[in-house]
Amino acid sequence: MGKTNYSTKLISCRAYLESFFRGIYVIRKNTLAIVGIGVFLSLLLMCIFAPWLAPYPEDAGDAIHLSQSFKSPSMLHILGTDQMGRDIFSRITFGGRNTLLAGLIIPLVGASIGCTLGLIAGYIGRRIGSVIMRTTDVFLSIPPLIIALLVIGVFGPSLKNIIFALSIVWWPWYTRLVHGEVISLREETFVESSRLLGAKSTRTMFSEILPNAIPPIIVKITLDIGYAILNAAALGFLGLGVLPPTPEWGLMVSQGRLYLPSIWWITTFPGIFIFLAVFSINLIGDGLRDLLDVEVM
Amino acid sequence: MRFREYLLRRLLLFIPTLFCVMVLVFILSRMLPGDPARLALGPDAPMSQISALRYSLGLDKPIHIQFLIFLENLLHGKMGLSLLTNRDVCQDVVQFYPASFELALVSMTIAMAIGIPLGIVSGIKQNKWIDHLSRVVSLFGVSVPRFWLAIIFILVFSFYMRIMPISGRIGSGIPPPAHITGLYLIDSLVTLNIPAFVSSLKHIILPAISLSVSPLAQIVRLLRAGIIEHKRAPYVMMVKANGMPEDLINRKYLFKISFIPVLSIIGLLFASIIAMSFVVETVFSWPGIGRYGSNAVLYADFNAIVGVTIVAGVTFIIANFVVDMFYGYFDPRIRYG
Amino acid sequence: MTSPILSIKNLAVSFNTFEGEAKVIDHINLDVGEKETVGLVGETGCGKSVTLKTILGILPIPPGKVTNGQILFGDKNLLTLPTKELCKLRGRGISLIPQDPLVSLNPVFTIKAQFLDLAMRQGEEHVSRINYYRKKLNKKQTQQVVKKIITMLQKVQIPDPERVLEYYPYQLSGGMAQRILIAISLIGSPRLLLADEPTTALDVTVQKQIITLLKKIAEDSNLSMLYITHNLGVTRKIAKRVYIMYAGQIVEMGNVREIFNEPLHPYTSGLINALPKITREKFNGIDGTIPDYVHPPKGCRFYPRCPSADESCKNQRPVMIEVKENHFVACRLFQEGR
Numbered sequence: 001m002g003k004t005n006y007s008t009k010l011i012s013c014r015a016y017l018e019s020f021f022r023g024i025y026v027i028r029k030n031t032l033a034i035v036g037i038g039v040f041l042s043l044l045l046m047c048i049f050a051p052w053l054a055p056y057p058e059d060a061g062d063a064i065h066l067s068q069s070f071k072s073p074s075m076l077h078i079l080g081t082d083q084m085g086r087d088i089f090s091r092i093t094f095g096g097r098n099t100l101l102a103g104l105i106i107p108l109v110g111a112s113i114g115c116t117l118g119l120i121a122g123y124i125g126r127r128i129g130s131v132i133m134r135t136t137d138v139f140l141s142i143p144p145l146i147i148a149l150l151v152i153g154v155f156g157p158s159l160k161n162i163i164f165a166l167s168i169v170w171w172p173w174y175t176r177l178v179h180g181e182v183i184s185l186r187e188e189t190f191v192e193s194s195r196l197l198g199a200k201s202t203r204t205m206f207s208e209i210l211p212n213a214i215p216p217i218i219v220k221i222t223l224d225i226g227y228a229i230l231n232a233a234a235l236g237f238l239g240l241g242v243l244p245p246t247p248e249w250g251l252m253v254s255q256g257r258l259y260l261p262s263i264w265w266i267t268t269f270p271g272i273f274i275f276l277a278v279f280s281i282n283l284i285g286d287g288l289r290d291l292l293d294v295e296v297m
Numbered sequence: 298m299r300f301r302e303y304l305l306r307r308l309l310l311f312i313p314t315l316f317c318v319m320v321l322v323f324i325l326s327r328m329l330p331g332d333p334a335r336l337a338l339g340p341d342a343p344m345s346q347i348s349a350l351r352y353s354l355g356l357d358k359p360i361h362i363q364f365l366i367f368l369e370n371l372l373h374g375k376m377g378l379s380l381l382t383n384r385d386v387c388q389d390v391v392q393f394y395p396a397s398f399e400l401a402l403v404s405m406t407i408a409m410a411i412g413i414p415l416g417i418v419s420g421i422k423q424n425k426w427i428d429h430l431s432r433v434v435s436l437f438g439v440s441v442p443r444f445w446l447a448i449i450f451i452l453v454f455s456f457y458m459r460i461m462p463i464s465g466r467i468g469s470g471i472p473p474p475a476h477i478t479g480l481y482l483i484d485s486l487v488t489l490n491i492p493a494f495v496s497s498l499k500h501i502i503l504p505a506i507s508l509s510v511s512p513l514a515q516i517v518r519l520l521r522a523g524i525i526e527h528k529r530a531p532y533v534m535m536v537k538a539n540g541m542p543e544d545l546i547n548r549k550y551l552f553k554i555s556f557i558p559v560l561s562i563i564g565l566l567f568a569s570i571i572a573m574s575f576v577v578e579t580v581f582s583w584p585g586i587g588r589y590g591s592n593a594v595l596y597a598d599f600n601a602i603v604g605v606t607i608v609a610g611v612t613f614i615i616a617n618f619v620v621d622m623f624y625g626y627f628d629p630r631i632r633y634g
Numbered sequence: 635m636t637s638p639i640l641s642i643k644n645l646a647v648s649f650n651t652f653e654g655e656a657k658v659i660d661h662i663n664l665d666v667g668e669k670e671t672v673g674l675v676g677e678t679g680c681g682k683s684v685t686l687k688t689i690l691g692i693l694p695i696p697p698g699k700v701t702n703g704q705i706l707f708g709d710k711n712l713l714t715l716p717t718k719e720l721c722k723l724r725g726r727g728i729s730l731i732p733q734d735p736l737v738s739l740n741p742v743f744t745i746k747a748q749f750l751d752l753a754m755r756q757g758e759e760h761v762s763r764i765n766y767y768r769k770k771l772n773k774k775q776t777q778q779v780v781k782k783i784i785t786m787l788q789k790v791q792i793p794d795p796e797r798v799l800e801y802y803p804y805q806l807s808g809g810m811a812q813r814i815l816i817a818i819s820l821i822g823s824p825r826l827l828l829a830d831e832p833t834t835a836l837d838v839t840v841q842k843q844i845i846t847l848l849k850k851i852a853e854d855s856n857l858s859m860l861y862i863t864h865n866l867g868v869t870r871k872i873a874k875r876v877y878i879m880y881a882g883q884i885v886e887m888g889n890v891r892e893i894f895n896e897p898l899h900p901y902t903s904g905l906i907n908a909l910p911k912i913t914r915e916k917f918n919g920i921d922g923t924i925p926d927y928v929h930p931p932k933g934c935r936f937y938p939r940c941p942s943a944d945e946s947c948k949n950q951r952p953v954m955i956e957v958k959e960n961h962f963v964a965c966r967l968f969q970e971g972r
Contacts, residue, residue, distance in 0.1 A: 540725025
């Protein structure tokens, strides 16, 4: 008996290693995903080290150098300056902190809420479960951005409220996924046997059921980071996010609009950075989707 | 006919969903900080006036009665005064909604007209150059910020090339067409008002394209995945092996079965266009519900926010209902299942 | 043996995979005579279906690749035939009865839609949209084809064919679906029928009916048939001659009865021992699994599982030898005598 056990373990270990190498092979073949990882990491590092990287760190705030205003891109200001004479590149490095932070937090919070609710709905109670799922249906039946606007309308514009509003509308998809997974797995033998062996239901949920739902969740979170960045930037663009002297990519795009068409750089560059961030995260998401072989919208 | 039963069942599901959306909106709207009556009358109003208004608005009644009053007002087309326009929100919605609807309709048409052929070709010619191209296009489509794309469009086509108008629904010198549906394109066509048609077409193109990139990308992606999944399926192999011409298989058999999942997200996409139009309408000063809504949020015009939410939610539910109908028509398994 | 209608000569097919080039079909020879039913037997994954797909030219390429050989249908080599000619042959010269009837009909079309399009358009390489609708809207022509289809459905013993035509695939039972698929494969009056495990997915009683039906049809319309299965017992009922395939190689060929009574190749004996019998209680399988196709054994591919293997099997590939009249085997055991 012990021997069989050992050999099964060995086999599963080998299978695990094999799938790991296969994964590396798939990723290596997927140059685009590598490029995505590279670009996104550099953007992230750029924002983390903004105080050291930015040529004019003080321009991230409400500095005013009127003599320097509306300078087009040059060696001195590689991406030009805005109406207050502040260096656009410096503001982009600091602004990315807000935009990317929102983009990273929102899907994570949404996924945690969603997965927990899905597990509860699927595993614990029929009554609680159906209440949760009906609520999920309702939330799924209104566009998330609309609810987010309603929430921001109620609590007032600020970055914190954007993150809060988008986080609480982001969960329904995860709830539905995890719930579906739990329902289909609940009756499977390995879950049944762990229950028969006396494992607590919470233990069964986290050690037996959740791991099976992880690949689609990972892919969805990755892709959602992109959507969250776009939505947060859009709300920022409408003026519902951070308040003016603080930089944020969406807000910077909107501030530059007043000076179009001659002063094109204030608007163009922050937009390119949003695009780069979302594009690279989508490349990663696509690569992961191929790697984990799941289909996620 | 079983299809009718299916429709009826969908319709019965439609009503509770609508009800739940109303509850959700109501709850959120009652979470407003402060007293709605005081907000409406301003800080200087005497106490007696406030309590009179509270009484007339039904704010002194228990919450479920308040909800019923809310529903009743809604049925009578009363959503409360808007601070921005000083009219009832319902009137504003009726005025602004057709513009947004028209915009969404045109964007969806563009997205489907380009996305469907591109998705099919991309799936059939997997890993050929056209496939790579369409994947890049669709990746671009989901990654580009719409508001920024809209601005770049204005910059390029309106400022530099001067071939497209910057903002609005119709040229300033041209009177809008007679009001029939509220959709300028249709109204001007019906009344044979050619200048109005040309002008409104020119005005709608840029905003519609900026709104269509994301749905287009999603259509391409989903259709491509479907085609790739089904083109090796046993039922495709069977007809192919027994001599059905390949172009007929692709055009009819492969297309229909791969299109079903696309159909199911078209309703979602349509509704999400209404939501996305907040930013794009702002950029193009498009006089629609999105611009109205974003102004409402900016100026804390609560009645207007609630009104816009309701309209968007209802649009979403109706769009999904319509799609469900088509879905049942397309996929017999759903209809009878 | 009559002159062959289908003759596979030295065919080799491989697939490009993550691990490397998988040599799935390793130089096989196979003949199907005029009006003859031939069985091709082997385990799941031994390359039977790939052989079929290669014959019909529907093997996905890439990852698949034909590396060697010829497939002669009459005097035409199917592997080098231009697409237009191949399209003329599919359904009209050679047709296919697929493996799993319930998933082999398109779930979102009625039987009528699929059957009619196939019957009206068989043999053409391209169909333009205009041409398609012009022909379809021609009531008289359509009516004729529908009549033909109904006759064919009656021939495969479908009750109430007019009503069945309006059904969607999920409304059918497995046996019904398979009968319809047989009718579909017969509509172009082909000369050769390729049957890809047509009874595996069905109940035992339905299996028997289908086999009887196929046998009757083959006899009535003078058809040749290549019948693929993993069940040696089934071949006894339908075929006269049988090829045994192991891991992409043909290991034995001969008269069914003879092979049953006196199997020569150790693999064939293993297969026969594995058949359930009323008189025997113990069930004897063959140990081990099909070898790795990327790095197959250098000599005989059965060598690692063979009870009578020795060192020489390891490196030397055995060739087909006629041990008795019309009974060939590829095994060292019978080569030594020569």
